[in-house]
Amino acid sequence: MSIVFHHVIFRALLRWGAALAFCLPLKHRPGFRLRALGMLLPLMGLTYVLDPSAQSTNLHELQFSLLALYVSFFVLLGMMIYACVEIDRKGALYCAVWSLLTSQTAYEGWRLAEVFFECRGTPLDIDGLPVRLAQLTTGAVFYFVICNALSRKMSYKGEYHIGPRQLTSAFFIGILFMFQAALLSSREMFEMPASLAGTVLIGQFYFLTLLYFQTEVFKKSAMQKEMDTLNLLYERQREQYQVARQNVQIINKRCHELKLQIAALRQMSGAASDPPDPELKAHIDEAEKAAQLYDASRNTGNEVLDVVLTEKSLLCESRRIQLNAVTDGSCLGFFEASDLYALFANMLDHAIESAVQVPEPERRCIDLLVCTRQSFVVVNVISPDRPPEAADTRATHYAVKVTNRIVQKYKGTLTTESQNGFFAVKIIFPTIHS
Numbered sequence: 001m002s003i004v005f006h007h008v009i010f011r012a013l014l015r016w017g018a019a020l021a022f023c024l025p026l027k028h029r030p031g032f033r034l035r036a037l038g039m040l041l042p043l044m045g046l047t048y049v050l051d052p053s054a055q056s057t058n059l060h061e062l063q064f065s066l067l068a069l070y071v072s073f074f075v076l077l078g079m080m081i082y083a084c085v086e087i088d089r090k091g092a093l094y095c096a097v098w099s100l101l102t103s104q105t106a107y108e109g110w111r112l113a114e115v116f117f118e119c120r121g122t123p124l125d126i127d128g129l130p131v132r133l134a135q136l137t138t139g140a141v142f143y144f145v146i147c148n149a150l151s152r153k154m155s156y157k158g159e160y161h162i163g164p165r166q167l168t169s170a171f172f173i174g175i176l177f178m179f180q181a182a183l184l185s186s187r188e189m190f191e192m193p194a195s196l197a198g199t200v201l202i203g204q205f206y207f208l209t210l211l212y213f214q215t216e217v218f219k220k221s222a223m224q225k226e227m228d229t230l231n232l233l234y235e236r237q238r239e240q241y242q243v244a245r246q247n248v249q250i251i252n253k254r255c256h257e258l259k260l261q262i263a264a265l266r267q268m269s270g271a272a273s274d275p276p277d278p279e280l281k282a283h284i285d286e287a288e289k290a291a292q293l294y295d296a297s298r299n300t301g302n303e304v305l306d307v308v309l310t311e312k313s314l315l316c317e318s319r320r321i322q323l324n325a326v327t328d329g330s331c332l333g334f335f336e337a338s339d340l341y342a343l344f345a346n347m348l349d350h351a352i353e354s355a356v357q358v359p360e361p362e363r364r365c366i367d368l369l370v371c372t373r374q375s376f377v378v379v380n381v382i383s384p385d386r387p388p389e390a391a392d393t394r395a396t397h398y399a400v401k402v403t404n405r406i407v408q409k410y411k412g413t414l415t416t417e418s419q420n421g422f423f424a425v426k427i428i429f430p431t432i433h434s
Helices: 002-023 032-054 059-084 089-119 129-154 164-185 194-272 278-294 303-318 337-356 394-409
Strands: 322-327 365-373 376-384 413-419 422-430
Touching: 002 032, 002 059, 002 089, 002 129, 032 059, 059 089, 059 164, 089 129, 089 164, 089 194, 129 194, 164 194, 303 322, 303 337, 303 365, 337 365, 337 376, 337 394, 337 422, 394 413
Parallel strands: 322 365
Antiparallel strands: 365 376, 376 422, 413 422
16 A cells, blocks of 8 residues: 555656646746645545556556546646646646656656666665655756756747647647557566667657647747737838828928918908907917817927827827827937837827726826936836726737837837826936947
């Protein structure tokens, strides 16, 4: 009974350690440590039930038993990983495949060590303290290597983006791996030639390598897809800058002409009637006010920033948002025009979308500050904080990525802060660029 109990604890710890190795690099849910410790009890229970049935001497029965064991632990570990870290279900099941395969690899490694010492005539004392300490030490070292050399590199920015094809492929690779494991765990292994046993081991290593390469291929494909989307958005914003520049020039020209016409009308109305007609004067004042409303041109010292602020001021006016801007555009001369437009357009669009969702009209305001402090350019954007239930759209997600990309391009730093119902974005750029 003690040998069986020791075997159950050993196999459960191997699976628990493997799952933990793939959970550590990801974003943890609240109470992660308690959730992770809670994983151990159901793992031990299922190991106690299933592992003894997977010790048959018949190869076909052993393969069927290991397949049932694989599917059961695949579901259980997937549920546990999903409960411990912020990951979707497909990503959790994908980590479960890796957890099962790495734990099985660790177990087979220890089993080979047992067979080696048994063949030499010095079998290991499984119940002895030195052997147990050796098991714990080698297991800890093995999973430390797995965690740092494998699981941290497999995720992309702390997340797994696993599609149905990748999950299905990984699941069936795991099944093939377990069929090989059944062959190594059977008594027939002692009767097969050493070359055949070595071929089986190489086959298992091949399955692990294939699974890793599959992960890298899909990860690089997702990265390339995201990069293509960012480049497309970036190019569209380049084109949008030219269109916005032309539109602002047309608006300014028309507003200037309209002001001249209103001034002429005011002069004519004053000359035609003395005293001036109050009703006619009111109409002329209203027309002049409307012209001033659309004459939103800015003079910041930077033509690109003028275009952005003019465009966004009109958008804010149409959505009843107050835009307060204190800007010194002369300090932004090191920016490329398209980069500068994309940076401020994305930040102000995000701020406007947040302000629109605020029900109180008095809180619908956006503050923009651009200035120089010492040898740095400081950009601050303060807007109402977005309600928790209002999730960012996919377009907003990519716009934020474009903003981060531009900040990194000019060696800047971006920080955000949410406090007292307001959301602040602060960017600092060095003024000297090589």
